[in-house]
Amino acid sequence: MQRDKFYKEIENVEHPNEKLIKTHCSYCGMQCGMNLRVNTMTNKIIGVEPRYDWPVTVGKMCPKGVTAYQQTNHDDRILRPLIRDDASLKGTKEGFREASWEEAYDLIAEKFGELQQNYGKDSLSVFSGVSMTNEKCYLTGKFARVALGTRYIDYNGRFCMSSAAGGFLRSFGVDRGSTLPWTDIHETDCLFIAGSNTAECHPTSMFRIWNVQERGGYIIVVDPRETPIARRADLHLDLKPGTDLALANGIVHLLIEKGYADEEFVNQHTNGFEETKELVRQFTPEYTSYLTGVAPEKIERAAEIYGKAPNAVVMFARGIEQQHKGVDNVSGYTNMALVTGKIGRPKSGVATFTGQGNGQGGREHGQKSDLLPGYRKITNPQHVQEVCNVWGITPEEMPKAGVSAYEMFELMDQKEIRGLYLLCSNPAVSAPNLNFVRNAMKNLDFMVCADFYLSESAEFADVILPSVTWSEDEGTVTNIEGRIIKINKAQEPLGESKPDWQMQVELAERLGKGENFAHLKTAKDVADEFRLASKGGSADYYGATWDKIEKQDGVFWPCKNDEDQGTPHMFLDKKFYHADGKAQICALPYRPPAEEPCEEYQLRLTTGRVVYHYLSGNQTRRIKFLKDMCPEPYVEVHPETAATYNMEHDERIRLYTRRGEAIYKVKVTEAIRKDTVFVPYHFGHEESINLLTIPALDPKSRMPEFKACAAQMQKLDPKKVL
């Protein structure tokens, strides 16, 4: 397969009484290859060994990956189903007792049945996640629609990838997170990276990214903070949080004005150029600078470098996507590639850094409120019929489209949704406006949570079902590139834990839908049905068999049949997925963040990750090494700002917004704008920064604006600090 200059033939160390199981990391979208070390006497996972032969990451791992194996046999694992009889204890860890699977299933079937009888089918909901295999994601969609018969299913990708998805669909007509394989990245001449703290969030991209500079290419980074990648970038555009669209328009304007547009490409392969040219005209470097706070010369230089580069890749991540105009930001930056024709060929293109392990695959196959497998629409009768044929139901039985993740909590608050089946997610930490969200969960009549640890969200459940870690099941995941890869099983499930797909099959039986699920006896059975259900959709996985994945080091979708080897590069034929085969250059009027600083709330609050933790931290906060490295959140403040507020490094202060407050230690650093403060979001209970964030949703993707809201800091009463 693709072997590049970073690949070296290296044999692994084999210890006596051990075997190595090839797999991938449980965490982010990089899906770094790794070997799990398994003791052949105890059949337990005992360590990790680099997977030098994985072409994307050649053995490299960040500290989360190195320690990921410690999740499996961790003392905090839930080993048997737990039931809490006293609902007044909801929102605490207290009151759970161990129960048999039988009792737990019976209780769930009874309570779900009661709720649906009294309040209708749609009184139940499923909230899911994408840190699990395609097979599980697929089955969760089917479980909600067929076994529960509810329209209300959505997932944590709404807080992660939904804006990228919306932007790509509008610009290209298809949503594959990267138009090119990662093995191209070091060979390009310019990387334009917006809103990605790559060194911390996708660390194993860094050896390729640095290589661009070593070859004499350029790195341009757009970020309110001087992150480790921004520090070494050729150009750092230090914009105000939430102003990306203005910057994108400003750069597109310069690209056109300075003659970097590729007229032939624009004419033959795109729509919308003229309107866009007209709209961006007002975004002169001065006006753009006024909106974004970036010096005009830097904007001009960025356009010049990107425009001149023979090959260039535009990349972005949650920084631009987690805004109430996230979709517009994505299309706005994508315009750069479409206007200059730097797309649809090797070493040039557009990519988003997928956050969760299966952030790509998990959003394609029917966990989203309006989607069905293969990226089909639930509002399209033809698509519904195709999926009904696989599921063995009639179109009349297919529920309608539901609502997005955050909106489900609103419906819980209004008692329209009364029951919840939560899996693979921890919204009690990761959702915005947490005071509201936690209250909505507390007010549920009945809640089930499947997890392998007692997460902050599980504290609201009546029943907890013990699921397995990624290492105790098998299946496929679609990585950051759109490459379908295989996760392998290294150990039998600990205690009585079970994979999510198995729970759902068994629960479906209890709910009277056994005939639609009983044939699914192994993960492979689910995989085969899933491939069939995706067949013919725009995200077609039909040809991506486990054998082919093994043989080819993964398969890039679309992969339609046995002969098809998959699609590493998208649009090589310059055919986009809109009906006329053209891409859309989008004219996008600028809007500021939903909440701007004011007299009362003078600072811009932005949130993000640290390298040691993953998402809500439910997993990584339990791993000793990671916890030691970053035990608690903090607020990053520029020294001048700290001085204005009379605050010192390490002082505990109160940070608050219109929605909530929390106490954080100040971390003084010049690596942030003076008007901006930053807090990492991986922490629970009263440490959660999402108590403060704003639920302003993007009109298309329904993505909340995690990345920008107005906040204020206050010194604590010195008497109380002690």
Added chain:
Amino acid sequence: MKKRLYIELENCIGCRSCLAACTQCGGHEQRNRNYVYDVNPHVNRQTMPLMCLHCENPACARSCPAQAIQIHETGAVLSALVEKCIGCQNCTIACPYGIPKFDEEENLMYKCDLCIDRTKDGIPPMCASVCPSNTLQWLTEEEIEQKQQQHDLDNGKWVTSMPYLEGETNVKVNLPGILQGTEKLF
């Protein structure tokens, strides 16, 4: 083919994966033997690893009154032999870079052994295997030679080890500034 640990300080992103990895090579008892420093934490995010350089004439071994620190035939300066180390901590003071660590409970020094179980068979050390930024690399002599030529700034400012370090080392270090001499593509 002899390979060496090579450190390109400019690449470090401070992820501390090298520390996590060092706890993971067999026989390391989950304790890391390397360091990563924030160079100027209130100013920027620059970080750098501090590794044992496996000196050709190691001060740590010279200072040891009990000959507990052995030098492997590959040049790796090993961790103290449990049965010989008397816990005097001379080595921790002698090493110009403060590398050897001391286990108070066991009254024993421990240090980087260049993952000798791996490197004796030509397998890269754990830290260099995982380092996501290619700060830590495991290279042949020729590859290091190439690096030296590529980054030779011809201004006396640069390159591996001498004259900036105390003596000749098996590990080669490339100080920050590698991009200064790079010619831009356009």
